[in-house]
Amino acid sequence: MPTQDALLYARHIEYRSHQIDEVLSELGYDTLLIHSGCPEMHLFDDQHPPFRAHAPFVACVPEPHTPDCLLEFRVGRKPRLWFCQPEDFWHLPPSPPAGWWAEALDIEIVKSPTDWHEVLRKSRSMSVIGRERDLGDLLHDGADLNPSRLVARLDEGRTRKSAWERECIARANDLAARGHAAAAAAFESGASEFEIHLAYVAAVGQDPGELPYNSIVGLNEHAAVLHYQVRSPQRPSRDLSFLIDAGASVFGYAADVTRTWTQPEHSSFDDLIEAVDRAQMRLCEQVRSGISFVDLHRRAHLAMATILEQAGVVNMSPDEMLATGVSSYFLPHGLGHFIGVQVHDVAGKVSPSGQSLPPPEQFPALRLTRDLEPGNVVTIEPGLYFIPMLLDKLRASEFSKQVDWRVVEEWQPFGGIRVEDNVLVSEAEPVNFTRQAFGELA
Ligand code: GLY
Ligand code: MN
Ligand code: MN
Numbered sequence: 001m002p003t004q005d006a007l008l009y010a011r012h013i014e015y016r017s018h019q020i021d022e023v024l025s026e027l028g029y030d031t032l033l034i035h036s037g038c039p040e041m042h043l044f045d046d047q048h049p050p051f052r053a054h055a056p057f058v059a060c061v062p063e064p065h066t067p068d069c070l071l072e073f074r075v076g077r078k079p080r081l082w083f084c085q086p087e088d089f090w091h092l093p094p095s096p097p098a099g100w101w102a103e104a105l106d107i108e109i110v111k112s113p114t115d116w117h118e119v120l121r122k123s124r125s126m127s128v129i130g131r132e133r134d135l136g137d138l139l140h141d142g143a144d145l146n147p148s149r150l151v152a153r154l155d156e157g158r159t160r161k162s163a164w165e166r167e168c169i170a171r172a173n174d175l176a177a178r179g180h181a182a183a184a185a186a187f188e189s190g191a192s193e194f195e196i197h198l199a200y201v202a203a204v205g206q207d208p209g210e211l212p213y214n215s216i217v218g219l220n221e222h223a224a225v226l227h228y229q230v231r232s233p234q235r236p237s238r239d240l241s242f243l244i245d246a247g248a249s250v251f252g253y254a255a256d257v258t259r260t261w262t263q264p265e266h267s268s269f270d271d272l273i274e275a276v277d278r279a280q281m282r283l284c285e286q287v288r289s290g291i292s293f294v295d296l297h298r299r300a301h302l303a304m305a306t307i308l309e310q311a312g313v314v315n316m317s318p319d320e321m322l323a324t325g326v327s328s329y330f331l332p333h334g335l336g337h338f339i340g341v342q343v344h345d346v347a348g349k350v351s352p353s354g355q356s357l358p359p360p361e362q363f364p365a366l367r368l369t370r371d372l373e374p375g376n377v378v379t380i381e382p383g384l385y386f387i388p389m390l391l392d393k394l395r396a397s398e399f400s401k402q403v404d405w406r407v408v409e410e411w412q413p414f415g416g417i418r419v420e421d422n423v424l425v426s427e428a429e430p431v432n433f434t435r436q437a438f439g440e441l442a
Pocket of ligand 3: 336379
């Protein structure tokens with residue numbers, strides 16, 4: 001009996017092969033090769049960051065950390081994986097593919113990345129995805145490297161997730177939820193950013209190099225640094241707030257989750273977190289097939305502006321704050337993005353037929369501008385921040401008088417708030433993988 005994973009993966013690779021066959025026939029190629037990549041050394045060095053396979057490879061093969069492999073698609077044939085298992089006493093060679101996923105592919109084990117070159121020379125019209133530097137010999141026969149039309153079509157194929165991909169993202173959320181619970185407990189017990197980070201990775205059970213992105217672990221005003229990258233080993237003397245944006249990875253599929261916390265004595269900031277959390281849940285409910293993500297982003301601005309007005313930070317109506325750009329001083333990033341084998345997954349700013357869909361001028365950071373479709377998985381991550389650089393600009397603007405700067409100054413040391421979930425667009429109700437994961441944990 002094949003396991004559930006074997007069935008889901010077999011259907012996934014069938015779905016992917018079918019998409020790829022169609023694209024190859026249309027563009028006049030008989031073969032597509034997708035390389036998994038090679039580690040890239042630091043300049044003038046023999047050391048490299050943790051290896052991560054190219055995303056188009058991971059979108060087909062559940063081996064996100066194995067270099068020098070080549071996946072071969074030929075129209076009408078089962079995909080073949082040239083799996084490189086080098087004889088290497090410096091590193092542990094990867095185990096040969098076996099079991100549940102290997103059955104869905106033709107597997108050829110090679111001992112060196114050049115072994116497959118000869119075998120593949122017979123193709124007449126070949127397209128290749130990879131880096132020129134890694135593939136030199138393969139490209140001598142006139143193969144097209146990363147042809148833009150083909151890449152665009154592969155990207156488009158990744159926007160609607162198969163049941164296998166949904167399962168991986170859901171499981172990644174289960175892992176992330178465990179990490180978030182451990183991080184919240186560490187914050188409560190007085191841990192530093194670095195100690196919280198360690199508690200997170202221990203609970204998730206993944207090395208930082210396996211996580212889909214560099215975790216953001218910020219105490220107090222560090223919560224206002226959108227991609228805060230430092231992990232201070234010192235707990236600050238004031239105990240105000242904590243923002244953690246950290247994910248997990250399952251067969252290369254990402255979870256991207258943010259939560260914000262405070263200590264019980266800061267009840268007015270806690271009320272603000274609660275208000276953002278409630279607004280975020282209402283936005284998640286609106287993740288429906290057919291809705292424009294740009295419209296949803298505007299609704300997020302209105303929701304955050306409502307909170308700013310009710311909290312007495314800005315004395316303007318939410319509509320005015322949106323129209324004048326005042327809400328963007330407090331929410332300078334986009335509402336969310338596609339998520340998959342890349343945390344900011346591809347094709348967010350093109351239409352299904354490949355037309356460019358740039359974000360409106362007012363929202364340059366918005367990473368998703370499409371109408372949503374069943375099978376899309378998106379993040380919903382509204383936030384409210386007190387970012388000194390932007391507050392200085394607001395203070396110098398004509399809207400300064402409408403801001404209660406005493407309230408702003410009171411909250412600035414708390415940094416900011418973000419709440420982020422991963423949500424599947426379905427034919428009917430949205431599926432919130434993150435809330436489900438936290439629910440199961442409880
Ligand atoms: N973790 C980065 C983001 O939320 O997009
Ligand atoms: Mn995030
Ligand atoms: Mn995100």
